[in-house]
Amino acid sequence: MRIAIDAMGGDHAPSLIVQGALEAALEWPAVHLILVGDKARIETHLGSKRPSNIEILHAEDVIGPDDEPVKAVRRKKNSSMVMAGQLVREGKAEAMLSAGNTGALMTTGLLVVGRMEGIERPALVTMLPTMDDKGVLALDLGANMDAKPEHLLQYAIMGSIYRSKMNGMDKPRVGLLNVGTEAMKGNELTKAAYELLETAPIHFIGNVEARDVLVRNCDVLICDGFAGNIMLKAMEGTAGTLFKTMRDVFTSSLLSKLAAAIVQPKLRALRNKMDYKEHGGAPLLGVNGLVVKCHGSSDVKAVKNAVRQAKLAIESNLISSIAAEISRK
Template identity: 85%
Template sequence: MRIAIDAMGGDHAPSLIVKGALAAAVEWPAIQVLLVGDTAQIEEHLGSNKPSNITIIHADDVIGPDEEPVKAVRRKKNSSMVMTGQLVRDGEADAMLSAGNTGALMTTGLLVVGRMSGIERPALVTMLPTMNDIGVLALDLGANMDAKPEHLLQYAIMGSIYRNKVNGVSNPRVGLLNVGTEEMKGNELTKAAFELLKTAPINFIGNVEARDVLVHNCDVLVCDGFAGNIMLKAMEGTAGTLFKTIRDAFSSSLLTKLAAAIMQSKLRQLRKKMDYTEHGGAPLLGINGLVIKCHGSSDVKAIKSAVRQAKLAIESQLITSIAAEINRNK
């Protein structure tokens, strides 16, 4: 099993990316970790005890966070991100990870790795936390701002397969994000998608509202990229504000500081529920290879979690399973 990592992408690259890859290589010695980027910088952060299952592949260039995605991918063929994608395309790696420019990574997936046969639009997938710690897989969360009903149908099928293969959820419940639970609620997109999902080879439970997602009312949440991205960022903002409010409240007086000390373990559990580093990255499903987008501020723990996520997806033959289902009736 070979997992290629863009060592130069992300807010903390290459330092924490390399250290996260090192932690993963030590934890799972059967995985061959391919670190793509500037050799000198990578070696500096690896130190003298480089495990035998880490290989460095030199890349001369880097795609910056503010570069225009399509132009950057086309012009910077020797960038760490593009070269990492080439390894997957050429069969030299089973998966790629990057915490770099999101748009550039999606472009790399489409133009370098290539779109899966039968898929019209790939989807960005993220595991949202739920109060029972099981989580809900949501897609699309921003790969495409516009979608057709057929795209939502493909998202539902891909998400259902992912939930089953990677997370081991039997017959996962698939919900359609909407403004109400009634069948006829929503806009033209969701109404048309509802009709397609009713007859799809999935366990479709109908419309779900965003306010119920965190109580685990479905296992897979289907939405277009525009609505999904707004929902995700609203949740992130709410969580950040909530933790700040709690921190301010518990530090306002000696009495509340004592209360905070008593509640410390419970507060840590709450923060862990909302911690993206626990879940790894966001796979770009619908690409002819496993492409995972890590959070831009990924640290050692996040990169290691993303490697674990890729490992599970490879072992469960996620990509071949999705391709087989999508093309079953072609």
């Protein structure tokens, strides 16, 4: 099993990316990691005790956070991100991870790795935390701002297979994000998508509302990238504001500090539940290989969990299962 890692992408590259890869290599010796990027800088952070299951592929260039995605991917052929994508395309790696420029990674998935036959628009997938710790798989959360009903149908099929393969769910419940639960609610896109999802080979439960997502009103949440990204950012902002408010309250007086000491373990557990680092990364489903987008500020823990996530997806034959199902449509 070979996984390529864009060692130069992200806010903390290459130091924390390399350290996360190092921890993953030590945890799973059967996983061969290819660190793509500036060889001298990577070696500095690896140190002298490099495991035998880590290799370095030198890349001269880097796609920065402010680079225009399509131009960057086409012009920077020797960048760490593009070269990692080429490894997947050529079958020299089963997966690639990057915490770099999101738009550029989407473009790398489409132009370098290649789109899966039968898929019009790949989708960015994220596991949203829920109170029962089982999560809700949401797609698309930003890969495509505009979508057609057929795209939402493809998202639903891919998402359902993901939960079956990755989470062992027999009949994952698929819900369509909408402004109400009634069948005729929503705009033209959701109304048309509803009709397609009703006859799809999935366990479709109808429309669901965003306010109930955190209590897991479905297992797979389907939406266009525009609405999905707004929902995700609203959740992130709400969680951040809530924890800041709680911190202010618990540090406002001696009595509240004493109370904080008592409930601190529970609060820490709640914060971890909402932490992106626990979930690794967001796969781009619908391309001919496993492409995982890590959070831009990924640390050692997040990188290690992303490797774990990619490992499980490879072992579960996720990509080939999606390709086989889509080819039958």
